[in-house]
Amino acid sequence: MNILCAIAYFPDRFSPCNIDQLLELEPGDADLALRSLHSLVNLECHDIVWHHASFGDFLCDASRAGKFFVGELASRMDLARSVLNALSSLDLAHDATWLIGRYWIKYVVKSVPPSAALLPLIRSINPVFLRLEPMEQNKIIEWFQAIHPVPDDLIQLWEDYVFMDDLSFDWYMVDSTPSLDRAALPIQECREAISKSPGLQRILYATQFLSPEGSFCFFKVVLDSMPWDDVRSLICPLRDVIGEPSHGEVRKLWSSFIFTERAKHLQWATEDKAMAHRCLQLLKDVGSRQLNVQFWYGTCPAWGLLIRITPPCLDLLQEIREFEPPFWLWDGNHLRPIEIHNVVQWLKTFPELPLDVIQLWEGYFLKVYRLTLTGLWEGEKILKEDMERQNREYSFNDSFDSVPHLRRLSEEWGFTTEVPT
Secondary structure, three states: OHHHHHHHHHOOOOOHHHHHHHHHOOOOOOHHHHHOOOOOOEEOOOOOEEOOOOOHHHOOOHHHHHHHHHHHHHHHHHHHHHHHHOOOOOOOHHHHHHHHHOOOOHHHHHHOOOOOOHHHHOOOOOOOHHHOOOOOOOHHHHHHHHOOOOHHHHHHHHHHHHHHHHHHHHHHHOOOOOOOHHOOHHHHHHHHHHOOOOHHHHHHOOOOOOOOHHHHHHHHHHOOOOHHHHHHHHHHHHHHHHHHOOOOOHHHHHHHHHHHHHOOOOOOOHHHHHHHHHHHHHHHHOHHHOOOOOHHOOOOOOOHHHHOOOOOOOOOHHHHHHHOHHHHHHOOOOOHHHHHHHHHHHOOOOOOHHHHHHHHHHHHHHHHHHHHHHHHHHHHHOOOOOHHHHHOOOOOOOOOHHHHHHHHHHHHOOOOOOOOO
């Protein structure tokens, strides 16, 4: 029954493996249980797909579902506990937890009455999993406010989380070159606030290279092992300076500080090196499946650039010598050729060129670039098929060979690595 409840309230989200993880079942239990419903459920693809789109509504209708009814309060509460338990995990590898991070608020607010019994679990949520949708941020706070006694400490915690999420999103969405002349910020107060906080300087500096789109993942990358309470204490006092972020205040905040005398004397090269090491370690963890790829997607697109701007150093060189990028991560955006190229260019800054490592990474570049070309070609094939189904003409060359493209690129960029055929 718990399995049916999970896929009824989280439709088109889960695979059987995800259900096992969420409900803490033995591997294969969900798949085995759903096989008996083969006439209703398609398990051949990765996600669970109902043959009849209305089957989820059927399960939630007591008059129709009978013994399969999943809408009893006890069932909904059990599912809420499973969801919140998963979100409290320190295991960053499971797919299920990342999948529900964006949808759990909608489920709790719509399907479970305000309940003090769930508050301990909500307090223990690991913020790294949070994806706070703008339309739902206030709904969970309103849900808290309907509980008696009102959990004021939890409301404050979530108001801080909303501010942190808005702050990172605000940076991500604004123009890259804001004008301080237009900034409605108290510039001197901003400079003083940043000057007193090395941690805040790290966060603002990192937004130039890491993507805050991943929100709490971004803070975790930059601040690494800092406890979340300390992260909140670092960031949330900014509310007193900038108010609620909405018009690029984060970037203006950084702009207000970067040209001060204090900023000129900070050791940015040391910060670059630390972030480069951190990004490489995260990429290793993703490659070894110790870290879910969703963590990487939202935070580290410019990892190669971080390495390129780092001064030559032997410890980072040794890491790069021993590291092979996880090529399965490639999808056109998240293991981009330009980042591999940035690593190659960094290797060429050493007084004594590490030729073996340069050739190794030139080979990686060519491999990723080939994947890019092949992916574009496959995408064009799909577009051609779609247009043909609509009886529309589309010019497309069915013959494809990436080798000539790669050889020309290799010659233009001065690679010594032979292009594989």
